[in-house]
Amino acid sequence: MRGDDHQQKGWLLPYLRQHVWTFTAALLLGALALCCAGALLFTSGYLISRSALRPENILMVYVPIVLVRTFGFGKAIIQYVERLTGHDAALRVLSRMRVRLYRALEPQALQLQTRFRTGDLLGLLAEDIEKLQNGYLKFLLPSLTSVLIYAAGIAALGRLDRMLALMMALYCGFLLFLLPCMALMASLRQRRRAKQVRSEAYQELTDAMFGMSDWILSGRIQPFLQAFFKKQESSSQIENSLRRNEWRINWISQCGIGVAVIIMTLWAGWLAEAGTIHVTWIAALALIAFPLLEAMVRAAGAVAQLPEYQTSLKRLQAIENVHSTDARIFTYSPAPQLSSVLPEEGVLDLQGVSFRYSHSREWAVHDISLQLPQGGKIAILGRSGSGKSTLLNLIQGELQPDEGSVKVNGIPVNAEDGNLNSFSVLNQNPYLFDTSVANNIRLGRPEASDEEVRMVTEQVRLNKLIESLPDGYNTRMEETGLRFSGGEKQRIALARILLQNHPIVLLDEPTVGLDPRNERELMRTVFRVLHGKTVVWVTHHLSGMEEMDEVIFMDQGSISMRGTHEQLMRGNLRYRKLYELDCPLQKRVW
Numbered sequence: 001m002r003g004d005d006h007q008q009k010g011w012l013l014p015y016l017r018q019h020v021w022t023f024t025a026a027l028l029l030g031a032l033a034l035c036c037a038g039a040l041l042f043t044s045g046y047l048i049s050r051s052a053l054r055p056e057n058i059l060m061v062y063v064p065i066v067l068v069r070t071f072g073f074g075k076a077i078i079q080y081v082e083r084l085t086g087h088d089a090a091l092r093v094l095s096r097m098r099v100r101l102y103r104a105l106e107p108q109a110l111q112l113q114t115r116f117r118t119g120d121l122l123g124l125l126a127e128d129i130e131k132l133q134n135g136y137l138k139f140l141l142p143s144l145t146s147v148l149i150y151a152a153g154i155a156a157l158g159r160l161d162r163m164l165a166l167m168m169a170l171y172c173g174f175l176l177f178l179l180p181c182m183a184l185m186a187s188l189r190q191r192r193r194a195k196q197v198r199s200e201a202y203q204e205l206t207d208a209m210f211g212m213s214d215w216i217l218s219g220r221i222q223p224f225l226q227a228f229f230k231k232q233e234s235s236s237q238i239e240n241s242l243r244r245n246e247w248r249i250n251w252i253s254q255c256g257i258g259v260a261v262i263i264m265t266l267w268a269g270w271l272a273e274a275g276t277i278h279v280t281w282i283a284a285l286a287l288i289a290f291p292l293l294e295a296m297v298r299a300a301g302a303v304a305q306l307p308e309y310q311t312s313l314k315r316l317q318a319i320e321n322v323h324s325t326d327a328r329i330f331t332y333s334p335a336p337q338l339s340s341v342l343p344e345e346g347v348l349d350l351q352g353v354s355f356r357y358s359h360s361r362e363w364a365v366h367d368i369s370l371q372l373p374q375g376g377k378i379a380i381l382g383r384s385g386s387g388k389s390t391l392l393n394l395i396q397g398e399l400q401p402d403e404g405s406v407k408v409n410g411i412p413v414n415a416e417d418g419n420l421n422s423f424s425v426l427n428q429n430p431y432l433f434d435t436s437v438a439n440n441i442r443l444g445r446p447e448a449s450d451e452e453v454r455m456v457t458e459q460v461r462l463n464k465l466i467e468s469l470p471d472g473y474n475t476r477m478e479e480t481g482l483r484f485s486g487g488e489k490q491r492i493a494l495a496r497i498l499l500q501n502h503p504i505v506l507l508d509e510p511t512v513g514l515d516p517r518n519e520r521e522l523m524r525t526v527f528r529v530l531h532g533k534t535v536v537w538v539t540h541h542l543s544g545m546e547e548m549d550e551v552i553f554m555d556q557g558s559i560s561m562r563g564t565h566e567q568l569m570r571g572n573l574r575y576r577k578l579y580e581l582d583c584p585l586q587k588r589v590w
């Protein structure tokens with residue numbers, strides 16, 4: 001893949017330029033295949049007429065027989081090579097487009113959910129890129145081939161009869177250009193509506209999938225299904241009406257082909273009557289029109305898809321524009337190899353960091369300064385919306401501060417040579433892939449040996465459980481890790497982090513959803529195995545604060561309380577009350 005794909009402007013022309021020779025070859029092969037199809041029917045028409053006149057000897061029709069075979073085989077072979085060439089180029093383009101889209105989305109990964117709806121993204125990934133691929137294969141190549149054949153056909157006809165050539169140029173021009181454009185204009189509004197309804201249905205369905213348990217719990221499945229089916233019905237109605245219109249246009253076009261064949265037959269008959277050609281050529285000249293006009297009409301039908309290509313293009317461009325206009329989003333740089341040298345230290349330094357989301361007037365994080373030495377541990381608390389996650393994103397360099405700086409080991413986290421190897425994250429719901437347990441752990445460092453995997457599993461106290469599974473470490477996880485409880489999933493994720501061995505670990509509320517006992521046990525394991533690493537822990541609970549070097553409370557993006565657990569217990573009544581409320585029985589558990 002060329003690294004500069006993501007800098008290109010436009011989603012069609014640059015790729016066309018890159019593969020210009022392959023596309024040209026496909027175009028010429030397409031035209032040649034059509035010529036073969038025309039020649040096949042031409043010679044067949046001649047052969048039938050000649051045979052009907054009962055030639056005295058088979059040798060009289062031997063040459064047309066050979067030609068029919070040659071054109072028949074030739075057409076199939078050339079068409080095959082043409083498909084191969086065209087698809088090869090289109091699939092290469094498709095893979096580049098996918099990489100480019102991924103690269104445009106990847107730096108916004110943390111914000112995807114706020115910027116785009118998941119259904120929209122699915123639509124983008126599943127539909128739009130495929131659509132553009134069809135743009136090459138079903139629209140561009142067939143249209144250009146048809147135009148080529150149209151020009152060549154009219155020029156050839158012009159040599160025989162200028163008047164007829166002019167008439168056919170106008171007639172075929174109507175079938176090829178005017179009719180599809182008129183049909184498109186007539187159905188434009190309906191097509192846009194169909195696309196909109198489809199994309200809404202996509203979005204609603206994905207929303208519903210993600211919130212399925214909530215739908216079930218709230219007992220509102222029936223109303224949801226009714227609304228969903230209603231939308232589906234309206235979408236089907238629009239689609240049906242569009243299909244009917246397409247069918248009508250197709251019917252008119254086929255009638256158009258019929259009329260053209262009749263014109264050609266009458267003209268050939270007139271030439272034969274005038275003695276210009278032999279009667280055996282009448283069928284040949286009439287039949288040749290069939291495949292050529294058929295191909296033109298088929299290509300013209302693809303014009304109907306133009307608005308869809310346009311919408312897909314717009315959506316893809318919008319994604320890239322978001323990416324390039326928002327200066328605070330990281331620009332893409334290739335992920336560093338895991339084998340690259342890991343920094344041994346994790347000294348974190350935030351100086352007067354402030355950040356505001358685009359379109360928002362309020363600071364999400366305001367004037368935060370923190371210093372964490374290697375091995376330091378800090379807890380960040382605060383009510384929902386106080387800016388904890390934003391601060392974590394700033395620390396990782398996923399967001400760039402509007403003011404102030406975030407440095408790891410003295411290097412700004414957004415610097416080109418970056419600190420991607422500095423951070424590991426344990427979040428609320430680690431995803432376990434449908435592969436073996438060992439592979440899931442090995443995600444932390446793919447080249448880790450079995451022994452290392454075993455070692456980290458032991459550290460997080462999962463070894464006994466995994467060894468008791470039917471295939472031990474080779475047991476498949478099953479989709480979304482259903483086999484494991486919340487706490488066990490977190491331990492697997494923790495094992496990954498141990499394999500990664502990055503110096504700073506960000507804990508983003510990893511105990512959400514666990515009962516107090518499991519929560520305590522997990523956090524005890526976390527602090528034991530992460531001993532010596534720099535830890536930033538975002539949490540809603542105060543249990544475990546004794547382990548921290550500093551505790552900060554955030555409120556509306558700023559720090560409202562800070563100190564060690566002991567200092568706050570001693571000097572801050574509010575903190576003491578909160579602590580006693582949160583951990584009534586837990587004074588000395590940690």
Ligand SMILES: Nc1ncnc2c1ncn2[C@@H]1O[C@H](COP(=O)(O)OP(=O)(O)OP(=O)(O)O)[C@@H](O)[C@H]1O
Nearest residue numbers: 111114357360364383384385386387388389390391
């Ligand atoms: N992508 C975004 N665009 C605009 N505003 C945002 C975005 N993400 C968060 N915010 C706003 O920024 C503020 C801080 O949000 P943030 O998610 O950092 O809070 P939080 O403390 O992590 O909340 P929670 O505990 O619920 O996760 C909130 O007012 C939130 O509405």
